[in-house]
Amino acid sequence: MDDLTDRAAHLAAAHSERPDHGDRPDHGFGPIVVDLTRALAAAHLGDNHLAVTLHHRATTTDAWHRLPAEHRAAHLVDLTRAHLDLGDHHAAGRALLTADRIAPAEVRLRPVAHTMLTAVLRAGPTPADLTRLAATIGLTVAP
Structure with a gap:
C-alpha cells in the first residue's frame, strides 16, 4: 500500500505541476486525492489513529475545498468507521x-x-x- 500510494503521490505531484492541471475539481486527481486515499487505506488496515490524523491534515487544506462536493462527502462517510473504531x-x-x-x-x-x-x-x-x-x-x- 505504501509503495502504491508513494507512486501515486509522485504522479500526482508531477501532474499538478503542469499548468493545465493541478488540484482542480474538473479532473479529480492530485496530491489531495492521494492524501485522502492514504487516510482511507490506513483505516482499512486498522490504523485508525493514523487515518484520522491524515484525514485532518488533508481536510485543512485549500485543495480539500476544491474537490467536488460528492467526493468530500463520500470521504467523510467512509472515514466514519475509523472514528467509530476509535470509540469516538x-x-x-x-x-x-x-x-x-x-x-x-x-x-x-x-x-x-x-x-x-x-x-x-x-x-x-x-x-x-x-x-x-x-x-x-x-x-x-x-x-
Missing part, C-alpha cells in the same frame, strides 16, 4: 452531518452511510440533528 461516536456523527451538509445524496442514498448512521445512533447518545437526519431518511434503529 461524536466525531463519527459530526462526519456524517458534515457530509450531509456538503452533498446530501451521499448520506441519504448510499447504503454504507445508512449503516454508519445506524452504528453511530447505537453507539450512545447523539445530538438531535443526527436523530433528525435518521428520521428524514427513514432509518429506524431498534435498541
